[in-house]
Amino acid sequence: MTIVLIRAFILYLVVMFSIRLMGKRQLGELQPAELVTTILISNIATLSLEDIEIPLLHGIMPILALVCFEVLVSWISLKSVKFRRLISGSPKIIIRDGILDQDMLRTLRFSVDDVMTALRLGGIFSIEEVQFAIVETNGSVSVYQKSADQPATKEDVHTAKKDCNPPQVIIADGQLREHALASIGQDRKWLDLILRNSGTSIPEIFMMTADQACRYQIIKKDQKN
Amino acid sequence: MNHCKASVGILIGLILLCISSLMILKSKSETYLAIIDQLETTFQTGSIEDTLVVYDKLESELEKYHNITGLFVNGTELDEMREIVSSLKPMILANQKNTSAEIARLRMLVQNLYEEELPEFWNIL
Numbered sequence: 001m002t003i004v005l006i007r008a009f010i011l012y013l014v015v016m017f018s019i020r021l022m023g024k025r026q027l028g029e030l031q032p033a034e035l036v037t038t039i040l041i042s043n044i045a046t047l048s049l050e051d052i053e054i055p056l057l058h059g060i061m062p063i064l065a066l067v068c069f070e071v072l073v074s075w076i077s078l079k080s081v082k083f084r085r086l087i088s089g090s091p092k093i094i095i096r097d098g099i100l101d102q103d104m105l106r107t108l109r110f111s112v113d114d115v116m117t118a119l120r121l122g123g124i125f126s127i128e129e130v131q132f133a134i135v136e137t138n139g140s141v142s143v144y145q146k147s148a149d150q151p152a153t154k155e156d157v158h159t160a161k162k163d164c165n166p167p168q169v170i171i172a173d174g175q176l177r178e179h180a181l182a183s184i185g186q187d188r189k190w191l192d193l194i195l196r197n198s199g200t201s202i203p204e205i206f207m208m209t210a211d212q213a214c215r216y217q218i219i220k221k222d223q224k225n
Numbered sequence: 226m227n228h229c230k231a232s233v234g235i236l237i238g239l240i241l242l243c244i245s246s247l248m249i250l251k252s253k254s255e256t257y258l259a260i261i262d263q264l265e266t267t268f269q270t271g272s273i274e275d276t277l278v279v280y281d282k283l284e285s286e287l288e289k290y291h292n293i294t295g296l297f298v299n300g301t302e303l304d305e306m307r308e309i310v311s312s313l314k315p316m317i318l319a320n321q322k323n324t325s326a327e328i329a330r331l332r333m334l335v336q337n338l339y340e341e342e343l344p345e346f347w348n349i350l
Contacts, residue, residue, distance in 0.1 A: 021235075023228055053300035057242075065239055068232035075229045 003052055011045050014060050018067040023074075031088050031138055037070045088137040095133035098146070108135055119143060164212055171208035174221065184212050194218075246297040247342060254339040257283075257290050261332045268317065268324060276317050284310055298338055306334050 018041060022034070030038065041063050048059025077084040094104050094115060105115070115133070118141035124130060129149040134142045154160040168180040170191065181191060195201055198218055210216035264279045287310050291303050309331045316324040341348060 021228055021231060053304075055295065055297055055299070057297050058299075061239055061242070064235050068236045068239075071228050071232040072236075 004049065007052065007056055008049055010056060011049060011059060014063055015041060015045055018063055021067050022070055031074075033070060033073055033087055037066050040066055091137060091142075092135045093132060094135055094141070095127060095130045095143075097132075098128040098130055100127060110135065115141070124149075167209040167211040167215070167217070169207060170210050170216075171202055171205045173207070174203040174205060176202050181210075184210055184214075186210070186214070190214075250294055250298070250339050250342055253290050253293055254335050257286055257335050258332060260286055261328060261335065264313075265325065265328050265332075268328070273317060273320065277314075280314060280317060283313075294338070298342065302334065302338055306331060306338075309334070 022037070044059055044062050044066075048054055048056060073087060077087055092104055092108060094101050094108070094110065100112075100115070104110075105112075115127075119125070119127070119130065119133070122141075122143045124143060124145065129145055130143055131146045132142075132144040134144075136142055165184070168177075168184050170177060170180050170184075176191075181187065194216060195205075200218065200220060204220055205218055206221040207219045208216060260279065260283045264276065264283055267276045267279045287307065291307065295303055309327055313324065313327055313331075316327060
């Protein structure tokens with residue numbers, strides 16, 4: 001039992017390291033190669049956990065090797081379009097100017113229900129509204145609406161303002177984040193002034209956010225905390 | 226790019242580990258096979274005392290062999306070797322005829338253990 005526990009801990013570390021090595025892409029939508037690697041890693045880890053007759057190295061080695069292959073394949077894919085097409089395929093257009101490409105649907109083995117589900121998830125209920133619908137290499141469907149059916153933007157109604165970065169968390173749980181303060185182009189003097197005017201101090205603040213336009217919000221800690 | 230460099234580094238490390246594991250297995254197997262041959266020869270001469278001395282050597286070497294090769298070889302085969310070695314002593318003491326056959330089986334197991342680890346066509350497939 002103790003051996004299983006220790007092996008589980010070691011394998012957990014190896015799998016965590018492997019997932020980190022594969023990068024953040026892994027956590028989002030999976031490409032075919034990434035999906036294969038993920039399934040294989042989970043199977044290998046399970047086998048090594050279950051059977052203590054199998055040396056731990058027989059589990060660790062293929063996991064690391066698969067992840068390394070995956071990282072190298074994605075790096076080569078980044079450098080070579082041909083290789084990328086070979087590994088991940090290419091996006092396919094299934095609706096063009098409101099007309100379904102039935103041959104492409106058959107090729108992709110996509111049913112009409114699949115298409116309608118994807119459109120509805122994008123807030124579209126009629127194929128006629130669609131300028132382009134593209135099946136991406138990870139199987140998701142991207143939809144571009146016809147101009148007449150697109151919602152009006154602020155620019156369309158001439159109310160667009162200057163682009164502004166989202167507010168940053170300057171103080172979290174009584175801790176100042178210097179880099180966040182710098183990222184909104186302010187310094188400690190500005191912060192001290194704000195805090196003095198608000199009659200508070202950094203340790204008393206639960207959260208403070210501010211943006212580049214110097215708009216800020218302060219949430220003080222509850223008294224019981 | 227850092228991930229790529231790390232991957233290449235890990236792959237090189239894994240290849241080196243594979244090569245060194247083969248070399249260790251080869252060297253350990255050769256040492257062990259030499260003791261098995263010595264046991265066989267001594268047993269053929271008919272001296273039980275001398276055979277038992279070699280047997281003790283074989284038994285202690287098995288522990289070292291098991292500890293090292295157990296890192297990269299399936300435990301089932303090593304357990305089978307242990308089983309044969311433990312059954313040899315009473316057979317030697319009783320001067321049984323099938324002792325040679327058991328020694329030959331042990332030799333075959335040790336040889337196979339190394340040969341099965343070699344990256345050869347039939348092993349890979």
